[in-house]
Each structure stands twice: as structure tokens, then as C-alpha cells.
Amino acid sequence: MASSPAAKALTRLGETQRRDPWWAEILPVVAVLGGFGVYATLRAFEGTFYRWGPYLSPFYSPLIDAGHRWWPFSPALLILAGPLGFRATCYYYRKAYYRAFFLDPPACAVSENSSRDYKGETAFPFILQNIHRYFLYLAILFLLFLWKDAFDAFYFRGRLGADEFGVGFGSLIMLANVVLLTLYTFSCHSLRHLAGGKLDCFSCSSFGPPRHTAWSKLSFLNERHMLFAWMSLFSVGLTDFYIRCLASGLFKELRLL
Numbered sequence: 001m002a003s004s005p006a007a008k009a010l011t012r013l014g015e016t017q018r019r020d021p022w023w024a025e026i027l028p029v030v031a032v033l034g035g036f037g038v039y040a041t042l043r044a045f046e047g048t049f050y051r052w053g054p055y056l057s058p059f060y061s062p063l064i065d066a067g068h069r070w071w072p073f074s075p076a077l078l079i080l081a082g083p084l085g086f087r088a089t090c091y092y093y094r095k096a097y098y099r100a101f102f103l104d105p106p107a108c109a110v111s112e113n114s115s116r117d118y119k120g121e122t123a124f125p126f127i128l129q130n131i132h133r134y135f136l137y138l139a140i141l142f143l144l145f146l147w148k149d150a151f152d153a154f155y156f157r158g159r160l161g162a163d164e165f166g167v168g169f170g171s172l173i174m175l176a177n178v179v180l181l182t183l184y185t186f187s188c189h190s191l192r193h194l195a196g197g198k199l200d201c202f203s204c205s206s207f208g209p210p211r212h213t214a215w216s217k218l219s220f221l222n223e224r225h226m227l228f229a230w231m232s233l234f235s236v237g238l239t240d241f242y243i244r245c246l247a248s249g250l251f252k253e254l255r256l257l
Helices: 027-046 081-088 091-102 126-152 169-186 189-197 208-222 225-247
Strands: 155-157 163-165
Touching: 027 091, 027 225, 081 126, 091 225, 126 169, 126 189, 169 208, 169 225, 189 208, 208 225
Parallel strands: none
Antiparallel strands: 155 163
16 A cells, blocks of 8 residues: 555645544543543542542552642552553554654554654654553552452441441452453553464463463453453543542442442
């Protein structure tokens, strides 16, 4: 396509020979990803209503006491770099926001700005995308805290002051959230590559059969990486919003058990 006469004739932004409404693919990304970015930023700086009973917002996990002089801001800002860095450098999200926000390119077989000095991800700041696998390690560490939060969400303070097992609507939301985040993390392209994506011959490598098994299972998840990316994004926002509503007294918790 890049060397064909028809492609060379497309020099202005948005020019294409496609007859379908290609722009409809990026509008939901702009709305959802942009809306989530605004909401998450406001919540991170708000610094209040992030805990109710045994529930802790995923935006503030692990909870760091920020009530000291050395950090007068929201505790969420202390842990924001880990989850944000993992999603911002994610291979799927790069494709999504490059197209939706940078129009680079706007869509497949659609022309971008011909005057752009294209350097790919070899120059700052986009060269930082190459540290995605290190953010993966951080994301796995955050998952441990989130699983603990989900476990704690099933224990409520009883009348005698002791924790008692119970199931609230928020308990199920937090459990669903951490499951989706785990699926999103373990469907990561970098994790699949580490497990065996870089090997040409499993039988010729150390621990070949176990690595092939791990690679096969991760490949199954990787095929659904885009689905898990969006579902986990919605679940994180919904979990935080539910806990905020409870903490602010907007409505009462629905206890199932």
C-alpha cells in the first residue's frame, strides 16, 4: 500500500479510498478513554471518599497514609505511576489512542498528516513505551494488593467489634474487578513473549514442555486482550464510583449475606 500510486496520492489527513465510515471506530475510544482519563484524574486529586467499611477504591490501593507533612496531597498520586504506566504503554492501548487522539494514522488505509516528521517510538517521549515489560512487573505487584483488598471486602465489622464474613454488593464488584484486571494483565503481549513467544523451538530449550504449556494458555488469553482491556477499564471505574457513593452517603450498601 505504501508504494502504490494510489497510496502516494493520499497526502492530506483523512484521505482514503475506503467507503465505510472508518471514523466511527475511533469515536468510542475518544469518548470512553477520554472520559475515563478525566474521571480518574479528578478522583486521584480528590483524595476523599475512597474507603467505606472493608471496601478500598482500586485507585488508592495500596493505601498509603498521606497525612504527614512530607506529602500533603492525595495518597492516590503516590501509586498512580504503576497502573497508569502499564496501561499507557500497553500494545493495544497504544494502537487505540494513537489513532483516536493523535490520528497517527486515523485508521487502517487512511492517510495521516504528510508533513509530520515521523520517528515512531525512537524519540522522546514515545521511546518510553519500550519499558512496558517493566510496568508489567509493577502491575503484577499491584494485583497482589488488589486480591488482598478483594478478600478483605468479604469481612465486615461485627457488633462485638470482630470481623465477620459477609457478602455485600461491593464485595462482588471488587472480586469481579480484580478477576478482570488479572485477565487483562496475564493476557499481556510482553508476558506471552517472556513465557515462550521468543522461542523458535520449545523442545530445544530449557523447561521446554512447561514453557510451551504456559505460552499456549497465555496465547489463549492474549487473543482476548482487547476485550479484557476494556472490561477491566470499566470495572475499575465502576468499583471506584460505587465505593465513592457509599462513602459520601449517596446510597446504602446492599448486603446479600
